[in-house]
Amino acid sequence: MLVKRWRERRRRSQLDVSLAADLSTRHLSYIETGRSTPSPEMIERICDELDVPLRERNRFHLAAGFAPAHPERPFADLGAARQAVDAVLTGMEPNPAVAVNVCWDMLAANDAMLAFLDGLPDELGRAPVNILRATLHPDGLAPQVRNLGQWRSHVLRRVRRQLERTAADGLGELLAELEGYGDGEVPSEDADHDLVVPLQLATPYGDLSLLYAATVFGSPRDVTLDEIAIETFFPADAATGRLLRALADARG
Incomplete structure (x- = not known):
């Protein structure tokens, strides 16, 4: 079956x-x-x-009556692959970057991303932090997202596609929770006709416009590694790039 x-x-x-x-x-x-x-x-x-x-x-x-063919090790025990994740995250500074599992629980993050997540309420900031919950929950970063309806619609479509592709345990429950936030989705025809959907985030230092890219490991043989993605947010305009560099300098 x-x-x-x-x-x-x-x-x-x-x-x-x-x-x-x-x-x-x-x-x-x-x-x-x-x-x-x-x-x-x-x-x-x-x-x-x-x-x-x-x-x-x-x-x-x-x-079929056989032992599992693919090992599953904790994230901390992935050896060179774990070191590669840390190297990618560090190398993306001052751009926020985070490694997540298939259900979007944070496994590791660079300083820029941790700065954005600082100040979350206990129920959202307690490990493991779920990045989508932290972003879209009304008590999380949602009030800071300038294009919340558009961004939420984009995220929900992405999670639905991911659920269809992976059938991952727990992802359906997360999707149902995310769908319960807000007052519905923005139809695609009402969204800006950009090449990609930016995350427009208000901060005490000014507004940020961020594009994201996902990185995965090629030909993984471990279950944990197969489910890891590194999400990196890049500046969509020069002003965002300057602000990210200034914030990194301030942290340094």
């Missing part, structure tokens, strides 16, 4: 997947109905074609 569920999630036919994974349509049908048990190698071939996240792949292996 797991194979069928993910095949339908990816909107792929049995014929399409069987050809791509180099097996017969009958064999794939038997795997989907439980009449045939796939080998670990076959599981990986099918999962490759369906772009199944590593955490879900382990469930495929367990359902």
Whole structure:
């Protein structure tokens, strides 16, 4: 059933997947109905074609009676990968950057990002800080977001796409919570027709206009690493760039 569920999630036919994974349509049908048990190698071939996240792949292996194929280590124990995350975060200064897991819980952040999160109420600032909750909650940064309706709509669309792609545990509950904030979404036709949606944030030192980019690890083999993304906010205009540098100088 797991194979069928993910095949339908990816909107792929049995014929399409069987050809791509180099097996017969009958064999794939038997795997989907439980009449045939796939080998670990076959599981990986099918999962490759369906772009199944590593955490879900382990469930495929367990359902077939095998041990999980992909390890899951704590973030602190990722060795060189953890050092790479820290190097990226530090290298992004004075731009705010944060490493998050699949449910947007903060794993690490640079000084610029921590400065933005400083002052959150206890219920939002207690570890692990959820970046989306901290940004959109009425008691968080939401009152400072100049384009809150537009930004909230953009975030909700992004989380829905992420949930469709990953089916990650806890992400649906987070989405439902975020959808409960505010008074609805701004339709895309009412939003500014920029190339990307900026985060327009008011601060005591002046307004910031920020664009973001996401960085992920290529070809991860660990579940934790597979779910890590580094979100970096870059200045959308010269004034924001000057203000970020000035704030970094003040912290230094």
